[in-house]
Amino acid sequence: MEEFRPEEYINPKDFMVDLLPTWKSLITNDSEPLGVQLQQVIGNFVWYSNPDLYQIVCSYMMLSQKWCKVVPIMFCYGLPGSGKSTISILTAYLHNQEYTFSSSDTFPSIRNSLDHLRWIDEDKQYEKDGAILCWDNLGSHDLRRDPRLLQLLLFGYNRSTDKVMIANNDGTNKVFHVFCPKVISSVEPLHQDVDFQELHRRFLIINHKKVDGLNINLESINDYDFSDFAEFYFDFWHNKLNCIQYVSRRKQFSSNKQWKITETQKTVSIDLAAIHSLIYETTTLETITLIEKYWQQIMNTNVKSEIEDALETFMKVEFMKLENIGGTYVRHSVIKDYIALLIKDGVITNSESKEFKKVLRKLGYISTKIGWFKNESV
Known part of the structure; x- marks a missing residue:
């Protein structure tokens, strides 16, 4: 060399x-x-x-x-x-x-x-x-x-x-x-x-x-x-x-x-x-x-995260729709489809998407086997 x-x-x-x-x-x-x-x-x-x-x-x-x-x-x-x-x-x-x-x-x-x-x-x-x-x-x-x-x-x-x-x-x-x-x-x-x-x-x-x-x-x-x-x-x-x-x-x-x-x-x-x-x-x-x-x-x-901002608006709209038909919860599949759309559109990352349950609880929703309900005590 x-x-x-x-x-x-x-x-x-x-x-x-x-x-x-x-x-x-x-x-x-x-x-x-x-x-x-x-x-x-x-x-x-x-x-x-x-x-x-x-x-x-x-x-x-x-x-x-x-x-x-x-x-x-x-x-x-x-x-x-x-x-x-x-x-x-x-x-x-x-x-x-x-x-x-x-x-x-x-x-x-x-x-x-x-x-x-x-x-x-x-x-x-x-x-x-x-x-x-x-x-x-x-x-x-x-x-x-x-x-x-x-x-x-x-x-x-x-x-x-x-x-x-x-x-x-x-x-x-x-x-x-x-x-x-x-x-x-x-x-x-x-x-x-x-x-x-x-x-x-x-x-x-x-x-x-x-x-x-x-x-x-x-x-x-x-x-x-x-x-x-x-x-x-x-x-x-x-x-x-x-x-x-x-x-x-x-x-x-x-x-x-x-x-x-x-x-x-x-x-x-x-x-x-x-x-x-x-x-x-x-x-x-x-x-x-x-x-x-x-x-x-x-x-x-409160410098809301992109996922919190998006989910807060989404859930308000979904529950407004449910009031017209007497519904009381948002199905898990509906939320998962929306999360997938947010990722596809580049609004949130895959890493952020994993936090969606924690974000929904923070926003005052309760998860059950059939879907997410409003926490009326909040």
């Missing part, structure tokens, strides 16, 4: 840099606030029906675990092709990570990766900037298969409770720190799964919609060079003045009495508010108003 000579290696990246346009070309005005510039980049690849979500997402992407105390889990939910994975990948690029985690990654591999990403030294005295967990296509089966993954999410949102202890063979415990921002995406409505209620209050829910049929043209991230995208993030956090202002803003938002949201919502919003006001150059009141509006919309809509 011919001896390998590094100096003769032809690296595709060297050619891609010259051939692909850079992400910087997407910024139309570099005198705008940093948040607006980042939003201009993101907006070319992901579409949100609610424009305010861009500010929430871009602010979250700029968080640093080194300076935060409590960070919610940004949960991107929607059908395949709705931009969830794109946000995970772009966030990873921004934090100088070349990959996202997936369901094939084990708890030890994720835990060890987070531990490595977070610390400069082995004694864990000095933190790096940029540690983040971007976990694409997380499923409920992943969390049920290994409960430690759920614990990693539950404990890793608060700096004061982020220690995960693993027993060594010699009887001693090894401590891992798992606190950092986390971006997870899923086609499953994990935010409505009753088995993960403790996780729900840690979620910052970002609802993604497909743009099929809409007059919206999105770019592909594969058509741009993001090799130096992380400079945008690290230039900000390596500026001492920005760090001083962040600490000051965080203190202001923590003590501010103008908040009109629940204490739980406020707790997970303080760091998000501090970074938002900095990168968008907004006043305290403007930032509070934006975040309160986000939580109010979440509470009002």
Whole structure:
């Protein structure tokens, strides 16, 4: 075999840099606030029906675990092709990570990766900037298969409770720190799964919609060079003045009495508010108003899953039909045919379809041998 000579290696990246346009070309005005510039980049690849979500997402992407105390889990939910994975990948690029985690990654591999990403030294005295967990296509089966993954999410949102202890063979415990921002995406409505209620209050829910049929043209991230995208993030956090202002803003938002949201919502919003006001150059009141509006919309809509939304309407229509003929239940075969139609039309996935019984019970219906009845006690 011919001896390998590094100096003769032809690296595709060297050619891609010259051939692909850079992400910087997407910024139309570099005198705008940093948040607006980042939003201009993101907006070319992901579409949100609610424009305010861009500010929430871009602010979250700029968080640093080194300076935060409590960070919610940004949960991107929607059908395949709705931009969830794109946000995970772009966030990873921004934090100088070349990959996202997936369901094939084990708890030890994720835990060890987070531990490595977070610390400069082995004694864990000095933190790096940029540690983040971007976990694409997380499923409920992943969390049920290994409960430690759920614990990693539950404990890793608060700096004061982020220690995960693993027993060594010699009887001693090894401590891992798992606190950092986390971006997870899923086609499953994990935010409505009753088995993960403790996780729900840690979620910052970002609802993604497909743009099929809409007059919206999105770019592909594969058509741009993001090799130096992380400079945008690290230039900000390596500026001492920005760090001083962040600490000051965080203190202001923590003590501010103008908040009109629940204490739980406020707790997970303080760091998000501090970074938002900095990168968008907004006043305290403007930032509070934006975040309160986000939580109010979440509470009002409850961000129903596609299958819940579809089944709720379907069952109402079916029972209206039954009232005309004196019927009292919807046959199992009728519901199964409707579920099959939803899958065929791409409204829901096969994975979501398996949850239809749980969804119907949540909507107030009772299953019997002959069909589904209304639960009159609800």
